[in-house]
Amino acid sequence: MAIRFTINGDETTLDVDPAKPLLWTLREDIGLPGTKFGCGAGLCGACTVHVDGVATRSCITPVGLIEGQSVTTIEAAGADPVGHHVVAAWCALDVPQCGYCQAGQIMNATALLHEVPEPSDADIDAAMAGNLCRCASYTRIRAAIKDAAQKAKKA
Amino acid sequence: MARTSLSRRGFIAASLLAGGGVAFEFALPLGRASAQGMDATPITAFVRILPDNRVVIGGKNAEIGQGAKTMLPMLIAEELDVAWDNVTVEQTDADATIYGAQSAGGSRTTGREWLPMRQAGAAARAMLLAAAAQEWGVPVSTLTSTQGRVLHEASGRAAPYATFAAGAASQTAPDPVRLTLKDPSAFRIVGTRVMGVDTPAITQGKPLFGIDVDRPGMLHAVLETCPAVGGRFVSANLDEIRAMPGIEHVFVIEGDGQAESLLDGVAILSKSWWSADQARLALQVEWDTRAVEGYSTQGYAKCAGEALDRGPEKTVLDKGDVATALEGARQRVTARYAVPILAHGTLEPQNTTALFTGDAIEIWSPTQNPESGRALVAAALGLEKEAIRIHFTRIGGGFGRRLMGDYMVQAAAIAAKVPGVPVKLLYSRQDEFRRDFFRAGAWHELEAGIDAAGRLTAFRDHYVTFGVDAEPSRGAEVAAGIVPANLLAHARIEQSLIATNLPTGWLRAPRSNSLGFVLLSFLDEVAQAGGRDLPALLLELLGEEARTIPGSGPREADFQTGRARGVIEKVLAMADWAGRDGLESGRGKGFGFYFSHAGYFAVVVEAQVTGGEVQVPRVWAAGDVGSQIVNPLNAEQQVRGAVIEGLGQALAGQEITQADGAVEQANFDTHPFMRMDAVPEIEVAFVPSDNGPTGLGEPALPPVVGALVNAVFAATGRRIRKLPLREEDLV
Numbered sequence: 001m002a003i004r005f006t007i008n009g010d011e012t013t014l015d016v017d018p019a020k021p022l023l024w025t026l027r028e029d030i031g032l033p034g035t036k037f038g039c040g041a042g043l044c045g046a047c048t049v050h051v052d053g054v055a056t057r058s059c060i061t062p063v064g065l066i067e068g069q070s071v072t073t074i075e076a077a078g079a080d081p082v083g084h085h086v087v088a089a090w091c092a093l094d095v096p097q098c099g100y101c102q103a104g105q106i107m108n109a110t111a112l113l114h115e116v117p118e119p120s121d122a123d124i125d126a127a128m129a130g131n132l133c134r135c136a137s138y139t140r141i142r143a144a145i146k147d148a149a150q151k152a153k154k155a
Numbered sequence: 156m157a158r159t160s161l162s163r164r165g166f167i168a169a170s171l172l173a174g175g176g177v178a179f180e181f182a183l184p185l186g187r188a189s190a191q192g193m194d195a196t197p198i199t200a201f202v203r204i205l206p207d208n209r210v211v212i213g214g215k216n217a218e219i220g221q222g223a224k225t226m227l228p229m230l231i232a233e234e235l236d237v238a239w240d241n242v243t244v245e246q247t248d249a250d251a252t253i254y255g256a257q258s259a260g261g262s263r264t265t266g267r268e269w270l271p272m273r274q275a276g277a278a279a280r281a282m283l284l285a286a287a288a289q290e291w292g293v294p295v296s297t298l299t300s301t302q303g304r305v306l307h308e309a310s311g312r313a314a315p316y317a318t319f320a321a322g323a324a325s326q327t328a329p330d331p332v333r334l335t336l337k338d339p340s341a342f343r344i345v346g347t348r349v350m351g352v353d354t355p356a357i358t359q360g361k362p363l364f365g366i367d368v369d370r371p372g373m374l375h376a377v378l379e380t381c382p383a384v385g386g387r388f389v390s391a392n393l394d395e396i397r398a399m400p401g402i403e404h405v406f407v408i409e410g411d412g413q414a415e416s417l418l419d420g421v422a423i424l425s426k427s428w429w430s431a432d433q434a435r436l437a438l439q440v441e442w443d444t445r446a447v448e449g450y451s452t453q454g455y456a457k458c459a460g461e462a463l464d465r466g467p468e469k470t471v472l473d474k475g476d477v478a479t480a481l482e483g484a485r486q487r488v489t490a491r492y493a494v495p496i497l498a499h500g501t502l503e504p505q506n507t508t509a510l511f512t513g514d515a516i517e518i519w520s521p522t523q524n525p526e527s528g529r530a531l532v533a534a535a536l537g538l539e540k541e542a543i544r545i546h547f548t549r550i551g552g553g554f555g556r557r558l559m560g561d562y563m564v565q566a567a568a569i570a571a572k573v574p575g576v577p578v579k580l581l582y583s584r585q586d587e588f589r590r591d592f593f594r595a596g597a598w599h600e601l602e603a604g605i606d607a608a609g610r611l612t613a614f615r616d617h618y619v620t621f622g623v624d625a626e627p628s629r630g631a632e633v634a635a636g637i638v639p640a641n642l643l644a645h646a647r648i649e650q651s652l653i654a655t656n657l658p659t660g661w662l663r664a665p666r667s668n669s670l671g672f673v674l675l676s677f678l679d680e681v682a683q684a685g686g687r688d689l690p691a692l693l694l695e696l697l698g699e700e701a702r703t704i705p706g707s708g709p710r711e712a713d714f715q716t717g718r719a720r721g722v723i724e725k726v727l728a729m730a731d732w733a734g735r736d737g738l739e740s741g742r743g744k745g746f747g748f749y750f751s752h753a754g755y756f757a758v759v760v761e762a763q764v765t766g767g768e769v770q771v772p773r774v775w776a777a778g779d780v781g782s783q784i785v786n787p788l789n790a791e792q793q794v795r796g797a798v799i800e801g802l803g804q805a806l807a808g809q810e811i812t813q814a815d816g817a818v819e820q821a822n823f824d825t826h827p828f829m830r831m832d833a834v835p836e837i838e839v840a841f842v843p844s845d846n847g848p849t850g851l852g853e854p855a856l857p858p859v860v861g862a863l864v865n866a867v868f869a870a871t872g873r874r875i876r877k878l879p880l881r882e883e884d885l886v
Contacts, residue, residue, distance in 0.1 A: 024429035028375075033367040034360020036551075038502050039584045043823040046502060074360030087358045094350045094788050097796060098220030099357035099364075100502045100551030106358060125832035132823060134502040134552045135220045136799035137792060138834040 005066050007032070008076035018064025022056075023047045025063040026073060034074035034103050038132070045131030048104035048111075049073050055111035074103035083110040085151040089144040097135035105131050109145050118149050202231060202279045204323075208303055208315040210237050213247040214352070216268075217259035217523045219553030220796075221852045222789035225352045226265070227272050229785060233344045234276030234336060237303040237316070244352040249525030249545040257547070259523040260558050260661070262752035262850025265785065269848050274331040281329045286322025287314070339783060348788035353549060363549040365521030368508040370577035374403055375428035376569050377435050378580060380420040380590060383450075383816030385412075385656045386442035388419035396423060396438055401430035408568055414592070414658035415561050416531050422569045428581055447656035447816040455813075456493070458653040459598035459619040463491065467617050467649030469625055472635040472707075475645035480613035484604025488684045492601065492673045493877040496811035497594035497804065498818075498826050499662055503551020504582040505590075507566035511574050515542040520563050521550040528560030532567045555630075555661035559592050585821040592660025593811055595621045595631035597669050601677045604645075609685025611678075611692060613645040621659055622652035629658075630665040636707030637670060638750060639678065641714055642696040656816050663800065667751040667857035672805070672878060675747045675861025680874060689746045689865065690723055690732065690757075697723075712753040712849075718779045721842045722757040723748055725777035729838060730759035735869070741765060743869025747858030754854025755779040755842075758798070761835075762866035767882030769806055769867060771835040774798050776855055781848035784841050794839045794855040801859025803829030805880050 004013045007030060016029055026032045026049070035058055038046030042057040049058045050072040077083040086109050089095075096102045105128070112119055112127040119127070124142055133141065203211040212231050218224035228244045249257055256267060280300060287305040288295035291312060299306045306313045339345070356363055381387070388407055396405045403424045410419040421440060425431040462468075481487060508519040516538060522528050525545050533540045550557060566580040582590065597620045604613035620631040627633075633648055640646035662668060675689070682692040701717025727733070727746075735744040741764050748757040756778045763770045776794050784790045803809065807827040812819045820826040864875040867885070875884055 020427075020429055024427065028427050028429070032360070033362045033369070036364075036502075037366065037504065037581075039822055041584070041822055041824075044502065074358075078359065090358045091350065091354050094348075094354055094792075096220075096351060096354055096357045097222075097792055098218075098502070098550060098552045099351075099353060102357050103360050128831040130830075132502065132828055132830065134500060134554070134828060135792075136796040136803075136829060136834070138799065138829075138831045139795050139837060140792070141831065142834075 001064070003063055003067050005068060006070040008072055014063070016063055019062050021059050022049065022061045022063045022066060022071065023058035026058065032073050032075050036100055036103055038101070044101070045108060046101050046104040048107040048131065050107060050111060053111065053114060055108045074107060077106050077110060080110060081155070082113045082148070082152050085148040085155065086110045086113065086144070089148040089151065093140045093144045093147065095137050095140040095144050097137050101131060101133045105133065105141055109141070109148070112145065113149055113152060117153065119145065202235060202275065204316050204320055206317050206320070208241065208317040210235065210242045210303065212242055212244050214244045215247045215254040216257050216264055217525070217547065217550060217553070218246070218353070219259050219523060219550040219557070221259060221264070221793065222351065222786055223259060223264050225349055225789065226785045227268055228352070229344050229349055230268065230272035231276035233342055234273045235280050236300045239344050239349060241303055246547050246549070249522070249547045251526045257525055258558070259553055260555065262754065262853040264850055266753060266847060266849040273336050274334055277334040277336055278329050278331055281334060282323040282326040283316050283319050285326050286319035290319065290322055345785055346783060346787065349786050350788065364503055364551050365506045365508070365519065365548040366503055366551070366581060368519040368548060368579060370508060370510065373508065373577040373579055374424045374426060374573070375431055376422050376424045376566070376578050376580045377428070377431045377583065378408065378420045378422050378565055378569065378586070379435055379438055379440060380418050381442040381444065382589060383442070383444045383447045383656065384414060384589070384658065385418070385447040386444040386816070388421070389441040389443050391421055391438060391440040393421070396434050399434045399437065401425045401427060402434050404573060406572055408565070411535065414590070415559050416535055416564050417568055420565070422572070424569070424573070424578065428579070432583060444816055450656045450816045451814050452812040455596055455653060455655065462619045462651040462653060463598060463600045463617060465651070468651045470647060470649050471633060472640060472646060472648040474640065474643065474647070477613050477615050477645045477647040480645035481602060481604045481615070484612060485607045486605040486684055488603045488605065488681050490601055490677055490680060490876060492599045492677065494597040494669045494672060495809070495878055496596045496657065497662060497809055498588055498591045498811055498820065499554045499556035500587065500823065500826060500828060501552035501554060501556050504584060504587050505557070505562035506579060506581040507563045508577055508579040509566040509570035510577040511567065511570040513574055515544070516567055516570065517544045517546070518563060518567065519546045519548060521548045521557060522560065522563060523550065523553045523555070523557035524560065527558070528563035531560040531564045535564045536567055536571055554663045555665060556592065558661055561590065584823070588818050588821050588826065592629065592658045594662035594668065595628055595659040597631070597673070599673050601673070603677070603681045605681060605685045609687050610695060611639060611643065611681055614639050614643055615647045615649070617649040617651065619651045619653060621655045621657070623654060625652065627652060628655070630661045631659055632666055633670065634666060634707055634711060636704070636711050636714065637674065638693070638748070639696055641704050641707070657813070657818070663797070664751055664853040664856040667749060668801070668804070671747065671749045671857030672860040672864065675749070675858060676864045676875065679745070679861070679865040679868065690727055693748055694720060694723060714750055718755045718844055718846070719748060719750060721844065722755045722777045722779050725840055725842050726757040726759050726775050729777060729840060730775040732759060741870055743866045743871070745862045745865025745867070745869055747862030747865065749854070749857035749861070751857050752854045753780070753849040754851065756855045756858050758855075758858040758862045760859065760862040760866045762863060762870050764867060764870040764885060767886045769880060769885070771802055771806070771833070771863065774835050774837045776837065777840045777842055778851070778855055779842045779844050780851050780854065781846045782843055783848045785848060790841070790851055791839050793851040795837045797853070797855035798837050798859050799829050799834055801856045802833070802835070802863060805860045805863050805878055806833065808879050810879050
């Protein structure tokens with residue numbers, strides 16, 4: 001079945017099983033491996049992308065549901081006016097340890113900052129608690145979100 | 156390249172690159188490390204200097220987030236004397252005949268590589284200077300270097316390293332032990348805060364990990380194995396699965412009965428991993444589970460309790476006269492503790508890509524232990540080790556899980572059924588829990604004698620864990636050199652074993668992650684019974700005068716009491732331990748100290764207990780891992796990560812349970828790890844000492860859980876003797 005949506009700004013039409021999760025469509029059919037598989041059940045957040053700007057767990061989102069919508073992945077995070085600051089803060093603070101969860105963390109943090117430009121600790125806890133970092137880089141994730149918020153405010 | 160010529164002797168060869176740069180290749184003896192009786196295999200690193208004077212340094216070790224891919228090249232670049240901004244790091248392949256040890260385990264990388272990696276950089280620099288001396292017709296002793304340039308002060312001449320590439324290529328290799336290394340006061344890279352070399356690529360979603368490997372014509376595989384580990388394949392609806400859309404191959408993998416090699420299973424191959432995994436939903440396998448279905452959580456607890464009642468099967472350590480010392484004690488403290496089975500939960504599921512070509516196999520794998528995997532693959536497929544080529548990828552979390560090579564063997568066995576076709580095997584999250592190598596469960600009965608002054612005088616620990624034939628299973632042993640046994644005149648450690656079908660393995664700080672909780676909580680009980688606090692009790696055992704207590708075996712580091720005292724006194728000051736009585740009601744501070752993996756760590760945890768809920772607002776950690784922190788930016792993360800992992804083991808509800816031989820947990824909802832909203836403020840301090848640098852991946856973890864339960868006791872008066880901590884333990 002042909003499904004049409006926008007991926008990182010480009011219109012695409014794919015002939016794919018509509019039940020196939022967006023995660024596997026991105027990785028296998030579109031060639032964007034930055035979005036990661038962690039749990040397959042929406043429990044770890046490693047697969048987080050934006051669908052029409054909303055942080056979405058792509059491992060439990062059938063691609064058929066995003067017909068006509070706009071998907072942004074980690075590969076285009078730096079092109080987003082807020083995401084640009086998030087990526088820069090992630091590098092400045094050297095947030096990643098193993099790095100596997102960080103695509104999801106960055107996408108989730110960017111969505112948070114679009115919604116709440118100057119998040120409190122409680123806002124960050126509430127928004128980021130769904131994103132597991134097995135290495136526990138949480139202290140720097142929190143600091144990087146605040147750093148990005150400051151930079152985005154000045155920009 | 157003649158690999159066999161890279162012998163265990165010091166050896167350096169330089170050869171011209173096609174592009175006009177020079178490549179240095181090193182196999183250096185381990186000098187100091189081998190003198191300590193550690194792994195004496197030679198190592199090799201690559202340094203390339205490109206025509207534009209950029210430097211490419213090979214990162215030779217597994218990168219699991221512990222920072223090796225950045226840290227080892229930092230050591231080379233330091234002595235090579237180049238600007239870090241001018242360095243590009245490339246991951247090398249896995250090949251012990253060229254690079255020596257490349258594993259990530261036991262927090263051993265820093266100690267093992269500190270000297271050889273610096274020698275590798277210094278040797279390359281020496282060859283460049285020798286070439287410059289010849290070209291300029293001046294004595295080499297009149298030359299110096301700075302930031303990738305050779306200088307001749309007398310004449311004012313200066314030129315970039317690249318100028319001397321050809322000349323350096325023809326230099327004779329210097330003897331590494333005669334190289335002059337920098338005094339640490341001259342370090343420009345080591346000790347500075349250096350960003351991970353892959354951080355930019357990670358934040359851009361570049362393919363770095365094993366799961367990202369993509370080969371032309373590649374098929375994806377899932378492997379279904381028995382839910383009860385060790386169950387044998389009987390039959391399955393294979394033809395039905397073969398007929399499903401998108402399925403390319405379905406076949407039975409015959410196991411060899413070894414979990415670390417091959418278990419019976421059914422492999423499903425497709426051009427899409429998702430399609431293969433979907434087909435698995437329709438797969439119906441009959442397993443023969445008669446040999447394993449009797450194992451359960453309740454069964455282990457019952458057997459362990461009976462073993463503790465019955466008395467020990469074996470004595471592991473017997474110092475002095477424990478029985479008499481206990482009888483003569485003014486007071487005796489006895490308690491039983493229980494520690495659950497845990498899973499690793501690496502966020503990147505196990506995976507490996509393999510291409511079998513009849514008489515050889517090429518493997519791409521996120522492994523912590525490539526040579527172990529190579530040996531297992533060679534044995535399983537009947538191949539020579541030389542016929543196995545292994546490419547390293549970045550690794551999405553290790554924690555000891557990827558020291559095992561099972562996923563490499565499984566991928567290789569599947570690929571061997573479809574010669575010429577690359578196959579990527581990827582575990583689902585359920586597979587991760589079904590085929591882990593678990594942290595062993597443990598049950599302890601401890602006893603201590605206290606004299607009239609409240610001093611600990613005798614100690615006995617009867618521990619029960621998994622094992623067969625008097626041998627504890629992997630990662631379940633108790634080291635005889637543990638504190639307090641190594642500090643007392645009268646100490647005994649006794650062992651009994653119970654059976655399991657679960658394969659066990661190494662989880663970050665193996666043995667110590669379990670013992671830290673048991674020993675530190677019990678010692679806190681002893682201290683309270685004697686009317687004092689735990690740090691006072693430990694400082695007294697350590698004594699005022701610094702001394703060295705030999706490790707209990709060839710792999711155990713010596714214990715230096717002065718270093719233990721140093722970190723304990725440091726953390727007590729950081730955490731205002733003396734002022735802890737001023738905490739509000741429901742709050743308490745707990746202390747822990749542990750020595751493991753050659754590192755000394757003391758931790759204070761502050762806990763707030765409200766009803767049945769424990770929150771941890773703050774943690775203080777002080778560590779001594781030698782004279783030099785190579786990359787403080789990463790080092791702080793290692794300690795924070797270890798602290799949070801330890802807290803999560805106690806507070807997040809982690810426990811693997813079993814029924815009918817099968818693990819009952821299948822994902823992060825039932826075996827949770829700590830999340831952002833539970834993370835405390837963590838203050839980290841390093842206490843430098845005049846000892847060689849050692850590793851940091853593990854030693855900060857073991858004291859954390861003990862300090863936490865001691866804080867809960869301080870806050871509530873309730874003693875936690877079983878993990879994980881449950882609400883009913885508090886209200």
